[in-house]
Amino acid sequence: xxxxxxxxxxxxxxxxxxxxxxxxxxxxxxxxxxxxxxxxxxxxxxxxxxxxxxxxxxxxxxxxxxxxxxxxxxxxxxxxxxxxxxxxxxxxxxxxxxxxxxxxxxxxxxxxxxxxxxxxxxxxxxxxxxxxxxxxxxxxx
Amino acid sequence: xxxxxxxxxxxxxxxxxxxxxxxxxxxxxxxxxxxxxxxxxxxxxxxxxxxxxxxxxxxxxxxxxxxxxxxxxxxxxxxxxxxxxxxxxxxxxxxxxxxxxxxxxxxxxxxxxx
Numbered sequence: 001x002x003x004x005x006x007x008x009x010x011x012x013x014x015x016x017x018x019x020x021x022x023x024x025x026x027x028x029x030x031x032x033x034x035x036x037x038x039x040x041x042x043x044x045x046x047x048x049x050x051x052x053x054x055x056x057x058x059x060x061x062x063x064x065x066x067x068x069x070x071x072x073x074x075x076x077x078x079x080x081x082x083x084x085x086x087x088x089x090x091x092x093x094x095x096x097x098x099x100x101x102x103x104x105x106x107x108x109x110x111x112x113x114x115x116x117x118x119x120x121x122x123x124x125x126x127x128x129x130x131x132x133x134x135x136x137x138x139x140x141x
Numbered sequence: 142x143x144x145x146x147x148x149x150x151x152x153x154x155x156x157x158x159x160x161x162x163x164x165x166x167x168x169x170x171x172x173x174x175x176x177x178x179x180x181x182x183x184x185x186x187x188x189x190x191x192x193x194x195x196x197x198x199x200x201x202x203x204x205x206x207x208x209x210x211x212x213x214x215x216x217x218x219x220x221x222x223x224x225x226x227x228x229x230x231x232x233x234x235x236x237x238x239x240x241x242x243x244x245x246x247x248x249x250x251x252x253x254x255x
Contacts, residue, residue, distance in 0.1 A: 014166050039196075039227060046198055050165055096236050104207050107199040107235050114234045 004071040009064050010049075012057040012082075017049040020067050020080070027069050028076055032137050040115035041076065041135050047108035048080045048131050056082025056129055066124075074137045081130035086123040144168040144194070146175045148184075154251045155184040156222075160193040163201030172201065176208035176219075185217030186254045190247070192223035197231055209240065222250045 008023060010016035024045045028038050049065065057063035063083040070077040095106045113119045118134035144161040157179070163172050179187060189205070191197075197205075209219045220242045224232070232238045244250035 017165070043196070043198060046164065050198075050200070054165075101236055101240055102206055102210055104203040105199070107202055111199055111231070111234060 003073075006067075006069040006071075008067045010067065012053045012059050012061060012063050012065060014050075014053065016053060016065055017046055020049045020065075021045050023067070024069055024076075024078055027071055028135075031071055031074075031076055033076070033135070034138060037135060037138070041078075041133075044112045044115045044133055045078060045080070047112050048078075048133065051108055051131075052080055052082035052084075052129075055087070056084035058084060060084075066130075076135050078133040079130055080133075081124040081128055083124075083128045085127070086129050087121075089121055144171055146171065148175075148179065151188075151247070151251050154186045154188050154254050155179055156188045156190055156247070156251075158190045158193070162196040163194060163204065164196065164198045165200035169200045169204045173204045173207060176204075177211060180212045180215055180217055185212065185215065187212060187217065187219045188222050188244075188247075188250050188254075189219065190222045191225065191228055194225065194228060197228055202231060202235060202237065206237065206240070218254060220244060220250055220253065222247055 006027065010020060021042050025038055025042050028041045033041065052065045053059065057065065066081040068079040089109065093100045093103065093106055095103065095110050100106065112133060116133045116135050118132065120132040122130055124130035144159055144163050147158050149156050157175065162168055176187065212219045222244050224243060232241065242253065
């Protein structure tokens with residue numbers, strides 16, 4: 001199978017979260033991910049899109065969310081970028097610290113990291129934050 | 142698909158049967174409002190049956206935690222019943238297994254309330 005790249009630009013709405021999940025899951029299914037891994041990919045994309053819409057772009061209709069999906073044999077790479085301010089993860093409270101266990105929010109990054117094989121946050125040019133998520137199929141090891 | 146919540150009374154324990162997905166938006170709001178209405182109307186022993194919940198995101202987890210805190214602050218208790226593997230995994234990743242009491246059998250769960 002050849003490599004394939006898909007790019008989409010979304011408005012900063014919660015409807016975009018569902019659309020992005022659907023697009024990525026279609027690719028994940030075609031690539032042969034098993035159902036459990038599809039679930040993990042889907043929830044990671046949702047968490048990432050919610051962060052971009054809600055925390056990155058703050059629902060600003062002038063700002064967009066950028067999704068890139070790169071398919072190659074056995075590997076799905078997803079990049080989601082916003083146009084907000086770059087956030088420093090080290091400034092976020094640790095969701096696993098005892099004093100933070102009952103906080104209402106702050107678990108999205110933790111779930112992405114747990115469910116994906118690779119997880120990276122970096123500044124996006126010219127502004128914003130880009131998150132890179134990578135998952136390998138079981139066959140790819 | 143959103144979440145559908147129905148309640149039933151087993152003795153003095155209110156069982157909330159949830160079906161669907163608890164994710165950011167309408168579903169998480171429904172979940173939050175239902176728990177607050179129940180505790181506000183004096184139902185302080187809540188058992189959340191999540192057997193038919195296929196999907197919870199971090200917002201849904203946040204609402205579960207908020208519900209737990211709200212009910213506890215009013216002298217009540219929230220416990221969980223029949224978690225799917227996916228929801229169990231989420232609670233383990235987030236360490237919330239150390240917060241919630243979890244049961245796999247409804248009668249044991251009901252009798253565990255004081």
